[in-house]
Amino acid sequence: MADYSHRIITMPTTQQLKRPLLLGPWRRTFQWLTTLIIILLPWIQPDGISLVRIDIPSLSLHLFGQVLRIQELYLLLLFILAAGAGFLFITLVFGRLWCGWACPQTTLTDLAEWLAGRLKLNILANRLQGALVQKIIAHFFYLLLALLVAANLLWYFIEPQRFLSSLVTGTLHVGVFITFLVMTAIIYLDLALIRRLMCREFCPYGRIQSSFVDPATLTLHLPEQEKPRCIRCNSCVRTCPMGIDIRDGYQIECINCGRCLDACRRVMSKRDEPGLIYYTFGVDNRGVSGLLNLRVLLLGLLLIGLSGALTYATLARATASLKVSLAPTAVSKVIDNQQTSLFTVWINNRSTVIQEYHLRVTSLSGESLEIRGQTEQIPVAAGGNYQLRLMVLSPVSHQPNMVEFQLLDHRQQTVATATARISASANNQ
Ligand code: SF4
């Protein structure tokens, strides 16, 4: 009796052998789910702002209800570091599973090849072969697809509704329109000519992955002890989209898609035998416990630390900022026996909804102040800035006088404070 204990998927029953358990439907479902998420994310807009969007005018990143601004560089840096650590961790554990199961490039290529198949076109040397009419129809669909994908990418920078209405009414910014056309052309060329060449030759992820592969990384291979059962039908090679032979062992071109596994299972099920190709953690099948090595653990800890720090720093930061400056063009003056100082106030609303703020100004030395200017119901748009001037009247003093500005939200909660000095030298002017 053969020993099948090296597989991470349990040995199939006789009934399963006749109808082998295939991964293809799971992979396609996962691919379409990922695609759907990518298409829908910009359309999901709680409080009117997309869940994920890069806002070029304000140089900020909208991320699931939070706004990370370029001024908050430490947050953006944390986000980039956490994303990088997550990317490396997933690569270390799952290898190129992302490429075969979720990457939009793979999904698009699968779609382009499926369409060619439906139109009875062959793909030889990456070129479509077949009747001219069918080829024209295929290229027409590739162009439509390219337009949709290019628009979808731009929705991560401009709200989809605004993008589409500007496109329809011809009011789209010329720079955006040119970007849209260039992106459409690149994606069309990718669909029509490049397809798998992108994964094989150009995509840097495959190269990075090869240097990050761990002895316990999830890989798909044909174990040595199974080779005698191979009937050399070549189904696994014929079905491989990357044109490799899995029987030769691990190759960096392999995108872990599992098509060869399905092909082999189909063939072997006709002989009432399980397939020969498996996903295992490491080519020598170390099992999940193989992942308990220093490299994976350290990277896992780093990922948890960075994600925690990012979450804390994002949630704990102030929802507004306040900056105050004594207006340089209007030095403090004594008028009618009162110290008169003109301040410029900048309010930044860091939340994702419009806010109505109030300002309170108090003297830190307890003197009574009179404020002239807008201090109540100051509306500031989501993520917006507001600038105003305030005249502060205080008793004449020869000592430097510090004043505190408090920014209150609609619940009268202090959300930001700033202090400023009324200079003693100015008091005598
Ligand atoms: S060898 Fe198998 S898993 Fe790898 S790319 Fe080819 S078909 Fe997909």
Ligand code: SF4
């Ligand atoms: S599909 Fe399976 S049996 Fe056929 S050649 Fe590939 S590994 Fe061997």
